[in-house]
Amino acid sequence: MSTEPPASPTDSPTAPGKPRQAAVAAWIGSALEYYDFFIYGTAAALVFSKVFFPDSDPATGTLLAVATFGVGYAARPVGAFILGHVGDRFGRKKVLVFTLLLMGVATFLVGCLPTYDQVGVLAPVLLVALRLLQGLSAAGEQAGANSMTLEHAPPHRRAYYTSFTLSGTQAGQILATAAFLPVAAMPEDALLSWGWRVPFWASALVVVVGYVIRRRLAETPVFERQVATDAVARMPVVDLFRDHWRDVLRVVLAAVIASVSTIFTVYALSYGVNTVGLERTPMLWVGVLANVVALAALPLWATLSDRIGRKPIFIAGSLGSAALMFAYLGAISAGNYPMIFLVGIVMFGVVYSATNGIWPSFYGEMFTARVRLSGMAIGTQLGFAIAGFSPTIAAALDGEDGTNWLPVAILVAALCLVNVLAVASARETYRVPTEKLGTRPEPASSSPVTA
Incomplete structure (x- = not known):
């Protein structure tokens, strides 16, 4: 970690922010944005193998469809470098408006795509291209929203307010799954011809509502103070890797905990419906109910971490998620x-929420304001890229007939262990003043020597 550049005035405490407004805006924006992102995952698990890869055998078609879900995560590190630079150089608000517009347009267009039977291989090619645009958008969404809320929040409640970003993400997942409940109950012919498109077309509303909300956001006092004192980094990524490369690596390794979410959301759904033969509707309801529980659990875990620290809660959530995935x-x-x-509800709604409620503050607190958005975006998106391909790796590990789930659970446990080691090596930050975040702690002063 590095020290902040010049002492006064840039080291003076920041003016009070507007934490409630920032948290509400982050929650609503994230809910709308991640509705778009997650309806793709649900469709990939239930529909895309038959619509875009019908010439493949069922197992291969499922593998290809799930792989397109992972493609969005592959694009996210690229988007993180671009949008991280924009956010640290020109402001958090610009990133949040752009990401919402890009995600909404790309998702709406997925619903307009022709099928494989209509245009052949061009259909999956266009599908992948739009998924890449979704990934670019998602790369800046959470980092921008987390930076916004963290920099508006009072020091003793940073985890609580930043947890609203992840609550919004969970709400978006609820909306996405709920949107597919009536669609999944449709007759097969209607589902595959036009029914699956309806949740994607609903993104037109997402674009309008989200744009109005985020245009009204106020920039953070922290960033405005940097502009006023000419302390904005000219090349944030250069400063980031020069001064904070260890913290970037920690975030990358810690962020692979998101594999719990992708395995739960995509692989387990596909495994249950397509391999075991379970009904689509109850499997979708597991996700809905787990995310409803998470909405209550996230701020509770975050509040607890504001009192006892980030690391113990984070580590407990990781270990608990690893164990419960087997069950x-x-x-x-x-x-x-x-x-x-x-x-499913205990694992994803309660235990996994211990990590989800903490990371928005914990990762951001590792970096100075000059490089915070870049550090969070790049670190998380590299880790999320690994998590994004976890369902693809899992589908390759579960055997030719797709019934061997034990290697998949072991994979998740191994990734959770990586997360635990990364978090354990980090500095505890819950008592560090906001203006001192990302700086080296001052050495304890030695007792004066008397003659």
Whole structure:
């Protein structure tokens, strides 16, 4: 970690922000944005193998469809470098408006795509191209929203306010899954011909509502003070890798915990419906209910971390998620609906929320304001890229017939262990003043020597 450039006036405490307004704006924007992002994952698990890859055998078609979900994560590191630079150089607000517009337009166009039967291989090519645009948008969304709320929040409640970004993400996942509940219940012919398109077309509303909300956002006092004192980094990425490369690496390794989410959301859904033969509707309801529980759990975990620290809660959530993934996939394999609901809700709604409620503050607190958005965006998106391809890796690990779930659970446990090691090596930040975040702690002064 580095020290902040010049002492006064840039080291003076920042003016009070507007944490409630920033948190509400982040929540609503993230909910709308991640509705778009997650409806793609649901469609990839349930529909795309038949619409865009019909000439493949069922197992290969599912693998290809799930792989297109991962493509969005591959684009995110590229978007992180671009949007991180924009956010640290020109402001958090510009990033938040741009990401929402890009995500909404790309998602609406997915719903307009021709099928493989209509245009052949061009259909999956266009699908992948639009998924890449979704990935570019998502790269700056959470980092921008987290930076915005963290820099508006009072020092003793940073985790609480930044957790609203992830609450919005969970709400977006609820909306995305709920949008597919009536669609998934449609007759097969209607579902594959036009039904699956409806949730994507709804993104037109997302664009309008989200644009109005984010245009009204106020820039953070921290960034405005940097502009006023000419402390804005000219090349944030250069400063980031010169002064904070260790923290970037920590965030990358810690962010692979998102594999719990992608395995739960995409692989487990596809495994349950396409391999085990479970009904689509109850499997979708597991995700809805787990995310509803997460909406309550996220701010509670965040509030607790504002009192006792980020690291113990983060690590407990990672270890608990690793253990419960074995139980969840085992319950799906057995076709035991009560256990599927119980374990799924506890794992994803309660235990995994311990990490999700903490990381928006914890990652941002590793960096100075000059490079905060770049550090969060690049670090998380490199880690999320690994997580994004976890369903693809899982589909390759579960055997030719797709029934061997144990290697998939072991994969998730191994990634959770990587996360634990990265978090354990980081500095505890919950008591560090906002203006001192990302700086080296001052050495304890030695007792004066008397003659």
